[in-house]
Amino acid sequence: MSFKIVYDSCCDLPVEFYSDPRFQSVPLSLEVGDYHIMDDETFDQAQFLKHVAESEECPKSACPSPDSFMQAFKSDADHVYCVTLSSKLSGSYNSALIGKDLYEEEYGEKDIAIVDSLSASCGLGLVALKIMEYEEQGLPFDEIVEKVSAFRDDMTTFFVLDNLETLRKNGRLSGMKALVAATLSIKPVCEGVEGNIVQRGQGVGIRKALVKMVDLIEKESHDTEERTLAVSHCNNYERAMLVKDMILARKKFKDAIVVDTRGVSSMYANDGGIIVTY
Incomplete structure (x- = not known):
């Protein structure tokens, strides 16, 4: 068939x-201030991230x-x-x-x-x-x-973002614990639970937060030999490969893929964000 x-x-x-x-x-469709584009084959990640960084308005999608x-x-x-x-x-x-x-x-x-x-x-x-x-x-x-x-x-999704502004501005952080003061170096480790976002931990700096995420994956994952590990990154292939290698050093997966984010995922993950699903 x-x-x-x-x-x-x-x-x-x-x-x-x-x-x-x-x-x-x-x-x-994606919108950053007066900048409007469709998230299709014409999407230019570098140009989009530039608009996001320069705009005081929160990027939106429809x-x-x-x-x-x-x-x-x-x-x-x-x-x-x-x-x-x-x-x-x-x-x-x-x-x-x-x-x-x-x-x-x-x-x-x-x-x-x-x-x-x-x-x-x-x-x-x-x-x-x-x-x-x-x-x-x-x-x-x-x-x-x-x-x-x-x-x-039975699928699990974790993520660590280097920049939380988009999620904060559009209210997507409502299910997370309050971040400690305004210390920008603190990066939360988040999980998607039944489609909602919850905070599972945090680290001082992106590297420590990624290690915390890998620790959670090692502790909580099961039957990984039958699963595919997927790592998405927003404009940081080297960081994605580092995360993939850290995970595979601790757990055996059937397969592992690394992909770059397209428009909508780039909007939420923002520059440098890492998403892991298995």
Whole structure:
């Protein structure tokens, strides 16, 4: 059976999949003051980060329209899957659900599954790649949906950001403990829990915070030999490789990938941010 995987543009994948015809991105729009762009193949990370650094206004994103998702669902593929940014962080998931309804009203019923990743960045990527793996194994559509939901629920996402301004300005830190005074050198270690952001620790300086994150991963991860480790970075490949190597020195994973953030993930992670999902 043929398949298609649609994802919103918060999904960060290895670069070869961006040109894979079985995958299609539905872009969010990004705004920094008067600067407006779509998070598509025209996205320029360096230029975007420059605008973010120079603007006093908080960068914003807007989820794709239901019609954008409906258009992406048009396909000769037998099975269509759509993976979205956590519904706790964006309206993308609800927009995709409406897009499915619009598609079926116009074209009739089709095997379309809308998957709330409860994650972001490489978390969406791992869900998309898991769907591909199950499809290539020839599993039935309903079984794939069930197994992907279980995979999503057992997935863990940690992150350490060098710059918290975007999350602070747009209220995404509401689930975290208050940061100690205004000591900018303190970097919190955060985890995505059921789609929300919580603080799990902190370190003085980015290096110590990353080590704290790796300590948590070593202590709390399980069955890693059967898992893929994914590390996303915003404009700092060397830091991402350092984190990957630190983790693999302590735990064995089936595979490990390092990806750069696209527009939405770059907006939240900001320059130098690191996201780890497994």
